[in-house]
Amino acid sequence: MSVLTILDPFQVLHIPLGEWVEASLNYLVDNFRGVFRAVRWPIDQVLDGIEGLLQSVPPTIGILLGSLLGWQVAGRRMGLFCAFTLILLGLIGVWSESMTTLSLVLTAVFFCGLFGVPLGILCARHDRLEQMVRPVLDAMQTLPAFVYLVPVVMLFGIGNVPGVLVTIVFALPPLVRLTNLGIRQVPADKIEAARAFGCTPGQMLRRVQLPLATQTIMAGLNQTLMLSLSMVVIASMISVGGLGQMVLRGIGRLDMGLATVGGLGLVMLAIFLDRLTQAMGERSAIAGDHRRWFQKGPLGLCLRLFGIGKLQATPNV
Amino acid sequence: MGMDDEILSVKNIFKVFGSQPEEAMRMLDSGKNKDDVFRETGQVVGVFDASFSVRKGEIFVIMGLSGSGKSTMVRLFNRLIEPTSGSIYLNGNEITGLTDKELLTVRRKDMSMVFQSFALMPHMTVLDNAAFGLEVSSVGEAERYRRAREALEQVGLAGHEYSYPHQLSGGMQQRVGLARALANDPSILLMDEAFSALDPLIRTEMQDELIRLQAEQQRTIIFISHDLDEAIRIGHRIAIMEGGRVVQVGTPQEILNNPASDYVEAFFKSVDSSRGLRAGDVARFESDIVIHRSSTDSRVDGHSIPYAYLTDDDRHLLGLLDSSGVAQGESPREIAPAELSVVAFDTPLHDVLDLAASVPYPLPVLTREGTLHGTITKDSILKSLSRH
Numbered sequence A: 001m002s003v004l005t006i007l008d009p010f011q012v013l014h015i016p017l018g019e020w021v022e023a024s025l026n027y028l029v030d031n032f033r034g035v036f037r038a039v040r041w042p043i044d045q046v047l048d049g050i051e052g053l054l055q056s057v058p059p060t061i062g063i064l065l066g067s068l069l070g071w072q073v074a075g076r077r078m079g080l081f082c083a084f085t086l087i088l089l090g091l092i093g094v095w096s097e098s099m100t101t102l103s104l105v106l107t108a109v110f111f112c113g114l115f116g117v118p119l120g121i122l123c124a125r126h127d128r129l130e131q132m133v134r135p136v137l138d139a140m141q142t143l144p145a146f147v148y149l150v151p152v153v154m155l156f157g158i159g160n161v162p163g164v165l166v167t168i169v170f171a172l173p174p175l176v177r178l179t180n181l182g183i184r185q186v187p188a189d190k191i192e193a194a195r196a197f198g199c200t201p202g203q204m205l206r207r208v209q210l211p212l213a214t215q216t217i218m219a220g221l222n223q224t225l226m227l228s229l230s231m232v233v234i235a236s237m238i239s240v241g242g243l244g245q246m247v248l249r250g251i252g253r254l255d256m257g258l259a260t261v262g263g264l265g266l267v268m269l270a271i272f273l274d275r276l277t278q279a280m281g282e283r284s285a286i287a288g289d290h291r292r293w294f295q296k297g298p299l300g301l302c303l304r305l306f307g308i309g310k311l312q313a314t315p316n317v
Numbered sequence B: 001m002g003m004d005d006e007i008l009s010v011k012n013i014f015k016v017f018g019s020q021p022e023e024a025m026r027m028l029d030s031g032k033n034k035d036d037v038f039r040e041t042g043q044v045v046g047v048f049d050a051s052f053s054v055r056k057g058e059i060f061v062i063m064g065l066s067g068s069g070k071s072t073m074v075r076l077f078n079r080l081i082e083p084t085s086g087s088i089y090l091n092g093n094e095i096t097g098l099t100d101k102e103l104l105t106v107r108r109k110d111m112s113m114v115f116q117s118f119a120l121m122p123h124m125t126v127l128d129n130a131a132f133g134l135e136v137s138s139v140g141e142a143e144r145y146r147r148a149r150e151a152l153e154q155v156g157l158a159g160h161e162y163s164y165p166h167q168l169s170g171g172m173q174q175r176v177g178l179a180r181a182l183a184n185d186p187s188i189l190l191m192d193e194a195f196s197a198l199d200p201l202i203r204t205e206m207q208d209e210l211i212r213l214q215a216e217q218q219r220t221i222i223f224i225s226h227d228l229d230e231a232i233r234i235g236h237r238i239a240i241m242e243g244g245r246v247v248q249v250g251t252p253q254e255i256l257n258n259p260a261s262d263y264v265e266a267f268f269k270s271v272d273s274s275r276g277l278r279a280g281d282v283a284r285f286e287s288d289i290v291i292h293r294s295s296t297d298s299r300v301d302g303h304s305i306p307y308a309y310l311t312d313d314d315r316h317l318l319g320l321l322d323s324s325g326v327a328q329g330e331s332p333r334e335i336a337p338a339e340l341s342v343v344a345f346d347t348p349l350h351d352v353l354d355l356a357a358s359v360p361y362p363l364p365v366l367t368r369e370g371t372l373h374g375t376i377t378k379d380s381i382l383k384s385l386s387r388h
Helices: A017-033 A033-056 A057-076 A076-091 A095-125 A127-142 A143-155 A160-184 A188-196 A201-238 A243-252 A254-283 A298-304 B022-027 B032-039 B070-077 B100-110 B126-130 B132-136 B142-152 B170-181 B200-217 B228-234 B252-257 B260-267 B293-299 B349-358 B378-387
Strands: B007-018 B045-055 B060-061 B085-089 B111-115 B187-190 B220-225 B237-243 B246-248 B289-293 B307-311 B317-322 B333-335 B362-365 B372-376
Touching: A017 A143, A033 A095, A033 A143, A033 A160, A057 A076, A057 A095, A057 A254, A057 A298, A057 B045, A076 A254, A076 B260, A095 A127, A095 A160, A095 A243, A095 B333, A127 A160, A127 A201, A143 A201, A160 A201, A188 A201, A188 B111, A201 A243, A201 A254, A201 B132, A254 B022, A254 B111, A298 B032, B007 B022, B007 B070, B007 B220, B007 B252, B007 B333, B022 B032, B022 B045, B032 B045, B045 B070, B045 B237, B060 B070, B060 B200, B060 B228, B070 B220, B100 B111, B100 B126, B100 B307, B111 B170, B126 B142, B126 B220, B132 B142, B132 B170, B142 B170, B200 B220, B200 B228, B220 B228, B228 B307, B228 B317, B237 B252, B237 B260, B246 B293, B246 B333, B252 B260, B252 B378, B307 B372, B349 B362, B349 B378, B372 B378
Parallel strands: B045 B246, B060 B220, B060 B237, B111 B187, B187 B220, B289 B307
Antiparallel strands: B007 B045, B007 B085, B237 B246, B307 B317, B317 B333, B362 B372
C-alpha cells in the first residue's frame, strides 16, 4: 500500500515483535504446559510448608517467638521493637493476612537465595558470565511487572505460586549483584595470602571469600526482601492472597479504610523484616564482644541457666 | 659451598607482565632493555634474567627500591606469579613444572609467606589465623591448634589466642602473620617487606626476634626489603636488584667492600657513621658463648666455640676460656679478667674500633656494676654502623 522511502522507511520496514511473542507464547502454552506445571511443584511445596507453619502458630506465640528472634539477633531493644510491630499487626486486625504475605515473601526469598547466591559467586569468578548476566538483571528489574504478569498467568495459571514466581523475577537481581560485588571486593592481599598457604578454589570460597563478603551479601538479601514486599500488591492482581489483596480490594471498592489497613500492615511487616536482616548483616561487625552468637540473648540465657554456656566461653585476655 | 646445601636456586628467570610476553621475550633476546620493550610493546619486564641460589639455613635478603622487581621475585618462588621463562629448583626439584596439585603441596609444606600488609583474616581469631595454613592442609583440629599455640608462643603472643586481629597493634598483627607462617613448619619462610609497615622501634624489635628465631630453628628465610639497614642487619647474604635485574649477590661485607656497580655503591654510601654510638649500644649478649661457672662441668664441652666467657650467676666476669688452639692439639686455657681487654659500656664506639680489630676474641663489654653486658666483634660493629 505504501512505498519504501528514505525519509520514513518504517512505513514498510518493521519487526512484528508483538506477533512473534504471542505466537511463541501460544506455542509454549500448547506444548510445554507439563514443564511449567512441574516448575510449580517445588515452589508449591515450600510455600505450603511455610504458610502452614506460620498460620498454625497462634498470634501470641508468634509475637513471642518473633521478639525472641529479634533479641537473639540484635539485642534487647530489637526484641522490644519486634514485639511492638508484631502486636500492632495483630491490633489492626491483619495477623492472618500478614502471615500469608510473610510466607509468600519468605518463599520468594528462599528461592532467590537458592539461585541468586550461587549465580553471584559464578559471576564474581567469570567476567564473561557477569557481562552476559548483567543486562538480564537490568531487564528483570526495569521491565514493568504487568508485562510478564500475563504470560506468567498463561503458563502457570493464577494463585500464590505464580505470584511467588513473579516476585522472584523482580527481587532476584540485587542479591546476585551484591553477592558478586561482595566477593569481588574481598581485599586482594587476603586472597593472595590464602593462595600462598595453598587454598584450593573451594577452600578460598568457604574460608575467605564468603565470610568476608557476608555483610554485602546480607545487604543484598535485605534488598531482595524489601523488593519482594513491594511486589506483593502487584502480585495480588493475579489473585495472590494476603495484605496485597486487601490493598487491591480497598482501591477497587474505593474503601480507603481497607486499603490503608493493608498498606500499613505491609509497612509494619517491611520494617520488622528490614531491621531484622540488617541486624543479621551487622552482627559480625560489632567490635569488642567476643561471645559467639549462641552465647548471647535468650539462647545464651538458657545455656547459662543450664550451665552449658560455661564450657564454650572463651577465656579472653 | 657445594650444591647440596642449596635449598632454592633460580636459573635465568624472566617475568614479563602484559598480553604478549613472547614478543617482549624476543626483544630481550635480541639485546633490547626493559625501557625499550616498554616503549615499543607496552609490556612491563618485572624480572630480567635472574639467576642465584639460596643456601639452607641462611637469611637471604633480596633488596631493591620499589619497582626493582623484588616483590615479583618472591612471588615467583611459590608461583603466586608464573614466570615467563626460566626455572626454579627447590631441593633440586623443578617448581616451575609442577602441576596445580603438586604446587599446593609446595605451598602448604615447603614455603610459607609473611606479607607487608599482614593479610590476616579479620573474621578469625588470632588462634584460627595462626592455624589457617594447617586448616587448609586438612590437619586435624587438636593437632592444628596445638601447633598454632606453639607458634604463637614462639612469637610471644601466648594469651592473645582469642583476640581478633583488629584488636592488636601493627607489631602484634605481624607476629600473628609470622606465627601463621611458622605453624606450617615450612623449610623456607618468604617474607615480603614483612616489617616495612611497622614503626622503627617495633621494626628493630621484630628484626631481633627474627634473628633469634632463625638462630634457634636454622630455617631458611628469604626476606624482601627496600631498607639497606634492615638488609645488612639481618641478612647473611644480600641480593641487590635494580630494574628487574639482580646486580649483585654477596655477604654485606663483600658488597660493602666490593660494590659491583655505581648503583650499588651509591646505595651503600649512606652507610658510614659511628657518631654518638657507645660500645654498649652495639654489644650483643649471645648466650651460647657465655658459660655459668656453677654449671661449668656440664657445659664446658663447648670446645667447638673458640672463645667462651665464664661468669657467675650474677653475670660477673670470671674469665675467658680460650679453646682456639684445640684444633692444633693444645688444651683449652683460661684467661683471667685482668689479662683481658675489657670495654666499659659508655666507651664511644670510635675508640673501640682499633681494639676490636686487634684482639682475636669478642670484646667483653661491662656495665658500670662490672657485670657482662655483651660482646663486640668486628662483624657486629660493621652491622651496627650500617644501622645508624
